[in-house]
Amino acid sequence: MEKILLIIPAYNEAENIPWVIEELQQLDNVYDYVIINDGSKDNTKAICEEKGYNYVDMPINVGLADVFRTGMKYAVRHGYSMALQYDGDGQHDPHYIACMVEKMKQTNADVVIGSRFVEEKGCKSLRNVGSYIIQALIKLTTGKRISDPTSGMRLYNANVMKFLANEINMAPEPDTIALLIRQGFRVEEVEVKMRERQAGVSYLNFGNSIRYMMNICMSLVFIQWFRRKR
Amino acid sequence: MSVLLRVILVLVALGTFRYIIRKIRKSQAQIVDMGFWIIFSIILIIIALFPQIAFFMADVLQIATTVNFVFLAVIFLLLVQLFLLSIxxxxxxxxxxxxxxxxxxxxxxxAEE
Structure with a gap:
């Protein structure tokens, strides 16, 4: 039986964390999880403490990339064989976790992405336009079609976990997916449904979205070519 | 170049050198990181004392005015330093x-234990 860990980054998610965790605990198959509190300014930490959730508390705010990396280290050190990147804002539906695990076992993939658009085309909102551009760039640089590169629901196996835990510049973002493909890791996708964020504020406002797109595109088009192979 | 300007240049260069050395002493910065600034301020003094160096270089490189050569050299040095700093x-x-x-x-x- 494989051991699966859900890595849940949380920055100011006091309103969402309780029901996200409760929803997880109501599943038939109870997964291990770790909340990583990224120096939240609200009472996220107090809630985790009070309800006895399993959480790691970052002493300072370090941003998603390093929160995720810390989660990966946790997973590697506690001997998990799979790790799932899972949002703390309730966008991800835990009922799809089993599908993703199934897909990983079936196809022997190193990474399984929970995609919103494997079958249906996404509606043309601003975020999806960005997603198309990133998709095209990944296709261009790796030759592989990833239908939903910006999806934040990704399952990694032990090989990739070690890689992500030890290397720098391994943010849980589309450019890392492209890098993994070029390094010879196998990436598959599974159809999932996602919900709207239930409470609190998204990190991606308009200005941040533009900056995010710029960074990812720069990274995909220019930087990735100069990175050392494994 | 007038004598007054040269005197001012030398004084400013010396003042800068003194200031940098004092700051380094006080801030207890790592000597390795301060090497650049010490050499930089020594170069300033040398150019102020012997502007012939700058005249010569500008002439060799066919740069119309000497001061443009000085700017070019200083900007380049600072860019390199900025890049290293960024890394x-x-x-x-x-x-x-x-x-x-x-x-x-x-x-x-x-906490677990």
Missing amino acids: KVSKLESRVKELAGEVALKNYED
Whole structure:
């Protein structure tokens, strides 16, 4: 039986964390999880403490990339064989976790992405336009079609976990997916449904979205070519 | 170039050198990192004392005015320094974040016991 860990980054998610965790605990198959509190300014930490959730508390705010990396280290050190990147804002539906695990076992993939658009085309909102551009760039640089590169629901196996835990510049973002493909890791996708964020504020406002797109595109088009192979 | 201007240049260069040395002493910065600034201020003094060097270089490179050569050289030196600094800050940032992660995991393990 494989051991699966859900890595849940949380920055100011006091309103969402309780029901996200409760929803997880109501599943038939109870997964291990770790909340990583990224120096939240609200009472996220107090809630985790009070309800006895399993959480790691970052002493300072370090941003998603390093929160995720810390989660990966946790997973590697506690001997998990799979790790799932899972949002703390309730966008991800835990009922799809089993599908993703199934897909990983079936196809022997190193990474399984929970995609919103494997079958249906996404509606043309601003975020999806960005997603198309990133998709095209990944296709261009790796030759592989990833239908939903910006999806934040990704399952990694032990090989990739070690890689992500030890290397720098391994943010849980589309450019890392492209890098993994070029390094010879196998990436598959599974159809999932996602919900709207239930409470609190998204990190991606308009200005941040533009900056995010710029960074990812720069990274995909220019930087990735100069990175050392494994 | 007038004598007055040269005197001012030499005085400013010497003042800068003194200021940098004093700051380095006080701030207890790593000597390796300050090497650049010491050499930089010595170069300023040398050029102020012997502007012939700048005249000569500008002439060789066919730069119309001497001062343009001085600007070019100083801007280039500063750009290199800025680039090195940028790498250093970036490294520092990733190390701090890495340490933060390790501290968090350590605290978690300690709490578990």
